[in-house]
Amino acid sequence: MTAWTGTQEALAAVGRNRAHTEGMSRVLSGAMGSNGVTTVWVPYxxxxxxxxxxxxxxxxxxxxxxxxxxxxxxxxxxxxxxx
Ligand SMILES: [Zn+2]
Structure with missing residues (x-):
């Protein structure tokens, strides 16, 4: 779990993060896990x-x-x- 000051900051940080991009590639290629989900949660x-x-x-x-x-x-x- 990670936290940022706002939604746009989170999306920008994730978008430019190589580890995240590589992890998503592994998940989407089917090489990792049988199911999954990614989310951006915003406090109510x-x-x-x-x-x-x-x-x-x-x-x-x-x-x-x-x-x-x-x-x-x-x-x-x-x-x-x-x-
Ligand atoms: Zn006191």
Whole structure:
């Protein structure tokens, strides 16, 4: 699984990736596997993250797209990977 910032970025990256092109050739030639599928998934809704504050242990609501959020105790939390 891989992730990009947007659909067009994903399509551009895959299109110019030699390993992907060679893998698709193998799949399409019938030399690999008996079935398969490729997809580009787009999130329907990305909810807030709820990282735990290292200072006090509380969960802190971190809005989708935000890099950091402040905790009521004065601590701070940072976004992590959604995958
Ligand atoms: Zn805290």
């Amino acid at each position: 809704r990305i909810n807030d993250q709820l990282p735990r504050c290292a200072a006090c242990g509380r969960k802190v609501r971190l809005p989708a797209g935000a890099a950091t959020a402040d905790c009521a105790c004065g601590g701070s939390v940072a976004a992590t990977s959604y995958i």
